[in-house]
Amino acid sequence: MGKSYIYSSVTKKVIMSLVGLFLITFLLVHLTINLLLLFDPTRELFNVAAHFMGTNPLIQIFQWVLFGGFALHMILGVILQVQNWMARPKGYKKKAASEKSLFSRFMIHTGILIVVFLVIHFSDFFIKAKFLGEIGEIVYNGHHYEDMGLLVIEKFQMLGYVIFYVIALLILGFHLDHAFQSAFQSLGVNHPKYTPFIMGFSRFLAIVITVGYIFIPLFIYLK
Amino acid sequence: MNINLTLKIWRQANQDAPGKFVDYPVENISTEASFLEMMDILNEELVAKGEEPVAFDHDCREGICGMCSLFINGRPHGPDDSITTCQLHMRKFKDGETIVIEPWRAKPFPVIKDLMVDRTAFDEIIQAGGYVNINTGGVPDANAIPIRKENADLAMDAASCIGCGACVAACKNASAMLFVSAKVSQFTLLPQGKVEAHERVENMVAKMDELGFGNCTNTYACEAECPKDISITNIARMNREFLCAKVS
Amino acid sequence: MTKLDSKIPKGPLAEKWTNYKAKQNLVNPANKRKVDVIVVGTGLAGGAAAASLGELGFNVKxxxxxxxxxxxxxxxxxxxxxxxxxxxxxxxxxxxxxxxxxxxxxxxxxxxxxxxxxxxxxxxxxxxxxxxxxxxxxxxxxxxxxxxxxxxxxxxxxxxxxxxxxxxxxxxxxxxxxxxxxxxxxxxxxxxxxxxxxxxxxxxxxxxxxxxxxxxxxxxxxxxxxxxxxxxxxxxxxxxxxxxxxxxxxxxxxxxxxxxxxxxxxHPTCIPVHGDYQSKLTLMSESLRNDGRIWVPKKKEDAERIQAGTLKPTEIAEEDRDYYLERRYPAFGNLVPRDVASRAAKERCDEGHGVGSTGLAVYLDFKDAIERLGKHVIEARYGNLFQMYEKIVDENPYETPMMIYPAIHxxxxxxxxxxxxxxxxxxxxxxxxxxxxxxxxxxxxxxxxxxxxxxxxxxxxxxxxxxxxxxINVPHFETDGEAFDAVENEVQGTIDKLFAVNGKQTVDSFHKRLGLIMWDHVGMARNKEGLEKAIKDIITLRKEFWTDVKVPGEKTGMNVELEKALRLADYLELGELMARDALDRNESCGGHFREEYRTEEGEAMRDDENFTYVSAWEYMGEDTPAKLHKEPLIYENIEVKQRNYKTA
CATH class of the missing domain: 3.50.50.60 (FAD/NAD(P)-binding domain)
Known part of the structure; x- marks a missing residue:
C-alpha cells in the first residue's frame, strides 16, 4: 500500500501548510481591498482596485495560481482526512477532548463549510462580474468601471445575507486560528523562544481577519 | 476509604471475534489501590466464579515498561496527567462512578483479546531506522565526543518515550508522529546519530505511513496524554529533518 | 563424578580474559551463517547478546x-x-x-x-x-x-x-x-x-x-x-x-x-506495602540515598503516635530523630550496601521504631539536602522519582519525608x-x-x-x-525428532494436568500464600527452625495447589491464568530449593542472614572456613532431594575479611 503514496504524510502536510499560508496572504489582500469600500461614498477606491484585480494581466495569471492553491488545499485536506478516518476504523465509546488546539478537531468541518461559502460567494460576485456582465457601470475621471461596490452594498443591505456572511466568516476564523500556527509546526518551526509568539500571533491574525471581514457587512447594513 | 464502581469493559475473545461492552460491578475498592490492582480484584472474582478474567497488558507496574494501555473514561491511561495506567490510583474516582474501559483503537494496533492490542507496528518503525548503525566493539572512548549539555538533556527528554502508544490512542487521527519523532529527535540531537539522520527520518516516516497510521494535524492531543510528557517540538524537529532530507 | 568445572583460565588475574580470548576457538565468517543460536529473553543480557551475535553473522532467534x-x-x-x-x-x-x-x-x-x-x-x-x-x-x-x-x-x-x-x-x-x-x-x-x-x-x-x-x-x-x-x-x-x-x-x-x-x-528503598490487594512493590532508586537521610523516631512513643496518625514526621525535633545508618556506619553512612541498609531498617522496625500505618517503614528525608542545595537541584536529580512517589502515596516528598521499606529486588x-x-x-x-x-x-x-x-x-x-x-558441520536442526516430541508431550502433559485439577482456589491466592511463607522464613532474616518449617509448608502448599487450583478458560488461545499457574508450579518447587540452600548455609553472608550467625553487634557473621563455596544444586528427580555440589571459591588476589562499613 505504501508504495502507492506519491507523497509521504509529512510532505503532504508541508504542502498543506505552504498553500495555506499563501491563501492567508490572499485573504489579507482581499480584506484590504474590501476595506476601501468603507468611508468612501463614491466607491472609487474600491472599484478601481477591483478593476485592477480583474484586468491586470499579472493578476490574471496569478489568479489561476490562487485557484490551484485552493484546489490543492481542498484535495489534500480531503485525502488527509480520509486517511485519518481509515486509521481508526473502530472509534471509542467515550472520548475526552485531549486536543490542545481547540479548532484542530474541526478543520475538515470548517474547511467544508468554507468551500460551501466560497461557492456561494463566487456565484454572487466573481461569476457575475467576470462572466455574466450583469454589473452596472460607473465613470471616474472619464474612465468606465464596473460598479462592484454597489453590488456589494446592495447585498449587504439584506439582513439574511449579512447573517450568513458573518457566520461563514466566524467559521473561517476558527479555521485560521488553528491553521496559522499549525502551518509553522508542520514546517518544522517550533522553538521555545518563538513558538509562544507564533501561537499568539495566529490567534491575533484569525481575529483581525475575521473581525475585519465582518465589520464590512455590519457597517454597511447599519449605516 | 472504600468505593463501589461499575466497570464497562470491552470484551473480545480474539482478533477476529466481534466484541462488546460488558458491565461489571466491583465493590469495596480501597482508594489507595492502583487501577490495575482494582482490575486484579475483579479478575480474582471472575476466576473464582469460573469465568474468564479480563485480559489486559501490564508488566512492570511502575510506569516504565510501557506495556499497560487502557483507555479509561475517554483518556489513554485514565483521568490523571503524566502517568501510565499502572500509576493511576483509585483515589481519582468517585464512589458510584461508572468507568468505561476500552483498548487502544487504531488500525495498526489490532485488538488481540479484550483490552490487549498488538503494537508490533512500533517495533517495525524502529526496525526501519531507529538506531545508530554501529556494531558492538570498535567504538571511540565515551568522552571522545563532548556533547552540549542542553542537547544531551533534550535527547534524554525525547528518549524517555516508553512506546506505550498513548499518543496514537489519543490522536483523533491515530497518528504515530509523536512516537516516531521522539526517536528521530533523540538521534538528531546527538552527534552519534547525525551521521545517518537523513536516511533514518525518511525510512521511519515511510514505514509509519505504510503501516496505516493517520496523519498529524497538530491537535497536540498526543503531548497532552503522553505519560512521559514528550513534547511536540519533537514533531516539528522531525518535520524539519524530513524536509532537509528531502531537499538535499 | 562432579561436572563442576569452572574453567577459569590460567595466568594472572588481570590477564585471564585477554589470554582466554587469544586462545579460544573462533568460527570463520562464512561458517557463522551455518550456525543457529537461540536467545531467550531480550533484557540487557539477552538483547545485547542477540544483537551482537547477529552482527557477527550467526542466525539468531x-x-x-x-x-x-x-x-x-x-x-x-x-x-x-x-x-x-x-x-x-x-x-x-x-x-x-x-x-x-x-x-x-x-x-x-x-x-x-x-x-x-x-x-x-x-x-x-x-x-x-x-x-x-x-x-x-x-x-x-x-x-x-x-x-x-x-x-x-x-x-x-x-x-x-x-x-x-x-x-x-x-x-x-x-x-x-x-x-x-x-x-x-x-x-x-x-x-x-x-x-x-x-x-x-x-x-x-x-x-x-x-x-x-x-x-x-x-x-x-x-x-x-x-x-x-x-x-x-x-x-x-x-x-x-x-x-x-x-x-x-x-x-x-x-x-x-x-x-x-x-x-x-x-532492596532497602521501596515504597512500603499498603494493602493485601497489593500486586507488586515499587522501587525508589538507591541513588536517593546520595542526598536523602534515613531515620526513625528515637522514642518509641513518637513512632506509635506516627503509626496512629496523630503525629507528623515534620513535627519531630532533630534531637528526637535516630539517623541509625549514620550512627552505626559512620564511614559509609546512608550509602552502606543494600543488605546492610535493609537489615538495619528491619531491625529498627522490629524494635518498634517503624513508621507509617503498619509500622513497617522508615523515613528517607530530603530536608537537609533541599536546604543545602535548593529544591531545584533536588528536582533535577530526582524529580521523576519524587513524582512517582507522589502518584503512588499521595504525599509530597519535598515537604514530608518519604517512607521506605525493604523489598525483594x-x-x-x-x-x-x-x-x-x-x-x-x-x-x-x-x-x-x-x-x-x-x-x-x-x-x-x-x-x-x-x-x-x-x-x-x-x-x-x-x-x-x-x-x-x-x-559448524552439524546441520540446521530439524524439530520433528523424538527429542522434541518427548519434551513437547511433557509440556502438554503439565498443561493438561493443571486444567484437570479444576479446583476452587485461584492461582494468585496460592502465590500470595507462598510469598508469605518465603517472606517470613526465607526473607531478610532466616533461622534453622523457620527454614525447616518453610520447607514443610511449601510441600504442603504444593500438594494443595495440585489438588485445588482453578485454571479457567481454554487450552487454546490466550489464557493468562494458565500462564500464571505454570509459573507458580515452578515457584512452588524453587521456593523449596531456596529454603534448603539457606538451611545448608550455616553462616550469614550478604543477603543471606541467618539469625544464629551474627556478631555481638548484630552484624552478619560469615564462616569462611566452611562456606567459601558456591552451592550448585543438581536435580535428582521429583521425590528425591536435590544434590549439593560445592564449587570452592579461591581468593588469590583479594584478602578475605569481615566487611566493614563503619570505618574506611
Whole structure:
C-alpha cells in the first residue's frame, strides 16, 4: 500500500501548510481591498482596485495560481482526512477532548463549510462580474468601471445575507486560528523562544481577519 | 476509604471475534489501590466464579515498561496527567462512578483479546531506522565526543518515550508522529546519530505511513496524554529533518 | 563424578580474559551463517547478546515474553551503571571496581568472573554512548558520574532516573537493526516452556505462543537463557509481573545446576506495602540515598503516635530523630550496601521504631539536602522519582519525608555457569540475572546493568564461539525428532494436568500464600527452625495447589491464568530449593542472614572456613532431594575479611 503514496504524510502536510499560508496572504489582500469600500461614498477606491484585480494581466495569471492553491488545499485536506478516518476504523465509546488546539478537531468541518461559502460567494460576485456582465457601470475621471461596490452594498443591505456572511466568516476564523500556527509546526518551526509568539500571533491574525471581514457587512447594513 | 464502581469493559475473545461492552460491578475498592490492582480484584472474582478474567497488558507496574494501555473514561491511561495506567490510583474516582474501559483503537494496533492490542507496528518503525548503525566493539572512548549539555538533556527528554502508544490512542487521527519523532529527535540531537539522520527520518516516516497510521494535524492531543510528557517540538524537529532530507 | 568445572583460565588475574580470548576457538565468517543460536529473553543480557551475535553473522532467534523486546524488566532499573572509567579522577580503577564488587558480594563471588566484569565495564560505557544513549553530562559536554552504595568513588553513569530504560533501548535499537538486516528473527509474546536436549547437548526449546496458546518447537546449535531473576517467588517484589524463574527452573530440571538459590537481594528503598490487594512493590532508586537521610523516631512513643496518625514526621525535633545508618556506619553512612541498609531498617522496625500505618517503614528525608542545595537541584536529580512517589502515596516528598521499606529486588543466585557462562548442560548458556555468576551473596547498586551488558555484548559473543567452533558441520536442526516430541508431550502433559485439577482456589491466592511463607522464613532474616518449617509448608502448599487450583478458560488461545499457574508450579518447587540452600548455609553472608550467625553487634557473621563455596544444586528427580555440589571459591588476589562499613 505504501508504495502507492506519491507523497509521504509529512510532505503532504508541508504542502498543506505552504498553500495555506499563501491563501492567508490572499485573504489579507482581499480584506484590504474590501476595506476601501468603507468611508468612501463614491466607491472609487474600491472599484478601481477591483478593476485592477480583474484586468491586470499579472493578476490574471496569478489568479489561476490562487485557484490551484485552493484546489490543492481542498484535495489534500480531503485525502488527509480520509486517511485519518481509515486509521481508526473502530472509534471509542467515550472520548475526552485531549486536543490542545481547540479548532484542530474541526478543520475538515470548517474547511467544508468554507468551500460551501466560497461557492456561494463566487456565484454572487466573481461569476457575475467576470462572466455574466450583469454589473452596472460607473465613470471616474472619464474612465468606465464596473460598479462592484454597489453590488456589494446592495447585498449587504439584506439582513439574511449579512447573517450568513458573518457566520461563514466566524467559521473561517476558527479555521485560521488553528491553521496559522499549525502551518509553522508542520514546517518544522517550533522553538521555545518563538513558538509562544507564533501561537499568539495566529490567534491575533484569525481575529483581525475575521473581525475585519465582518465589520464590512455590519457597517454597511447599519449605516 | 472504600468505593463501589461499575466497570464497562470491552470484551473480545480474539482478533477476529466481534466484541462488546460488558458491565461489571466491583465493590469495596480501597482508594489507595492502583487501577490495575482494582482490575486484579475483579479478575480474582471472575476466576473464582469460573469465568474468564479480563485480559489486559501490564508488566512492570511502575510506569516504565510501557506495556499497560487502557483507555479509561475517554483518556489513554485514565483521568490523571503524566502517568501510565499502572500509576493511576483509585483515589481519582468517585464512589458510584461508572468507568468505561476500552483498548487502544487504531488500525495498526489490532485488538488481540479484550483490552490487549498488538503494537508490533512500533517495533517495525524502529526496525526501519531507529538506531545508530554501529556494531558492538570498535567504538571511540565515551568522552571522545563532548556533547552540549542542553542537547544531551533534550535527547534524554525525547528518549524517555516508553512506546506505550498513548499518543496514537489519543490522536483523533491515530497518528504515530509523536512516537516516531521522539526517536528521530533523540538521534538528531546527538552527534552519534547525525551521521545517518537523513536516511533514518525518511525510512521511519515511510514505514509509519505504510503501516496505516493517520496523519498529524497538530491537535497536540498526543503531548497532552503522553505519560512521559514528550513534547511536540519533537514533531516539528522531525518535520524539519524530513524536509532537509528531502531537499538535499 | 562432579561436572563442576569452572574453567577459569590460567595466568594472572588481570590477564585471564585477554589470554582466554587469544586462545579460544573462533568460527570463520562464512561458517557463522551455518550456525543457529537461540536467545531467550531480550533484557540487557539477552538483547545485547542477540544483537551482537547477529552482527557477527550467526542466525539468531530471539524470544521475549512481552509484546516487544523493549519492555524487558531491565527497563525498570533507575539509578545507573558502574564502570571503572575514573573520569572524576577520584582514584577508581579496574582493580578497585573488582575489589568493591567482591567485597560487596561478601566474598562469595568468583574472582575471575568479577575481574572480567570490571575489565569490560569501560567498553560498555563506550558502546552505549556510541549507540546514542543519552547519559547525563556536565556543562563541559563530558559524562557525569554519581556515587552509589558500597563504593568510595563516583563511578556510576546515569541517565536521569531511567538508566536501565536507556541502556535497554540501546540494546533494543541494536537488536532492531539486526532484525532489519535479517540476521535476527524476533518472536514476541512467547514463553519458554522447556529446553530440548539431543545427545546431552542443548539443541532447542519449546515455547508457548501466548496469543494462540500453541506450543512451538525451535531448534538451534546453542541456547542462551537470559530470562532474568526469580524474585517473584515472594509474590510481592519489585520485579515485573511476568518476570519468572521458569526458564531457569526447567533448565535445572533438565540437568543444569542451580547456583546459590538462597541469595536474593532485599532492596532497602521501596515504597512500603499498603494493602493485601497489593500486586507488586515499587522501587525508589538507591541513588536517593546520595542526598536523602534515613531515620526513625528515637522514642518509641513518637513512632506509635506516627503509626496512629496523630503525629507528623515534620513535627519531630532533630534531637528526637535516630539517623541509625549514620550512627552505626559512620564511614559509609546512608550509602552502606543494600543488605546492610535493609537489615538495619528491619531491625529498627522490629524494635518498634517503624513508621507509617503498619509500622513497617522508615523515613528517607530530603530536608537537609533541599536546604543545602535548593529544591531545584533536588528536582533535577530526582524529580521523576519524587513524582512517582507522589502518584503512588499521595504525599509530597519535598515537604514530608518519604517512607521506605525493604523489598525483594534481585536474585544473585541463578543457573550455575562456568567462566564461559555455560551451564552444566553443554550448549546451554546463561547470562544476566538468570545466572549466578558475579555478585556473590549481595549485589552492589548499579552493577546489574553492568553485568547484563557485559555478558551480552562482550562475553557471550566470544565464549559461544568457543563452543560453536566444532559445531559448524552439524546441520540446521530439524524439530520433528523424538527429542522434541518427548519434551513437547511433557509440556502438554503439565498443561493438561493443571486444567484437570479444576479446583476452587485461584492461582494468585496460592502465590500470595507462598510469598508469605518465603517472606517470613526465607526473607531478610532466616533461622534453622523457620527454614525447616518453610520447607514443610511449601510441600504442603504444593500438594494443595495440585489438588485445588482453578485454571479457567481454554487450552487454546490466550489464557493468562494458565500462564500464571505454570509459573507458580515452578515457584512452588524453587521456593523449596531456596529454603534448603539457606538451611545448608550455616553462616550469614550478604543477603543471606541467618539469625544464629551474627556478631555481638548484630552484624552478619560469615564462616569462611566452611562456606567459601558456591552451592550448585543438581536435580535428582521429583521425590528425591536435590544434590549439593560445592564449587570452592579461591581468593588469590583479594584478602578475605569481615566487611566493614563503619570505618574506611
Amino acid at each position: 530471539v524470544f521475549c515474553i512481552q509484546d516487544s523486546p523493549r519492555r524487558a524488566h531491565s527497563i525498570a532499573a533507575q539509578g545507573g551503571i558502574n564502570a571503572a572509567k575514573n573520569y572524576p579522577n577520584d582514584g577508581d580503577s579496574v582493580y578497585r571496581l573488582f575489589y568493591d564488587t567482591v567485597k560487596g558480594g561478601d566474598y562469595r563471588a568468583r574472582e575471575a568472573n568479577v575481574y572480567r566484569l570490571a575489565e569490560v565495564s569501560n567498553n560498555i560505557i563506550d558502546q552505549c554512548v556510541a549507540q546514542g544513549v543519552p547519559f547525563a553530562r556536565e556543562y563541559g559536554g563530558l559524562l557525569d558520574n554519581r556515587s552509589f552504595g558500597g563504593a568510595l568513588v563516583s563511578r556510576t553513569f546515569y541517565a536521569r532516573g531511567q538508566t536501565g530504560q536507556q541502556l535497554l533501548l540501546g540494546a533494543y535499537s541494536a537488536l532492531s537493526k539486526e532484525v532489519n538486516k535479517g540476521s535476527v528473527e524476533m518472536y514476541t509474546r512467547r514463553e519458554m516452556m522447556d529446553v530440548v536436549l539431543v545427545d546431552g547437548r542443548a539443541r532447542g526449546i519449546i515455547v508457548r505462543n501466548l496469543v494462540t496458546g500453541e506450543l512451538e518447537r525451535h531448534g538451534a546449535h546453542a541456547v542462551v537463557l537470559a530470562t532474568g531473576g526469580y524474585g517473584n517467588v515472594f509474590f510481592l517484589s519489585t520485579n515485573a509481573m511476568t518476570s519468572n524463574g521458569s526458564a531457569a527452573w526447567k533448565a535445572y530440571k533438565k540437568g543444569a545446576y542451580f547456583g546459590n538459590p538462597c541469595f536474593v537481594q532485599i 534481585y536474585s544473585m543466585g541463578g543457573i550455575w555457569v562456568d567462566y564461559e557462562l555455560q551451564t552444566t548442560i553443554p550448549g546451554l548458556f546463561a547470562g544476566g540475572e538468570a545466572n549466578f555468576s558475579d555478585h556473590g551473596a549481595n549485589r552492589l547498586g548499579a552493577s546489574a546493568l553492568m553485568q547484563g551488558l557485559s555478558d551480552g555484548y562482550f562475553v557471550l559473543p566470544y565464549t559461544l564461539q568457543n563452543y560453536l567452533a566444532d559445531q
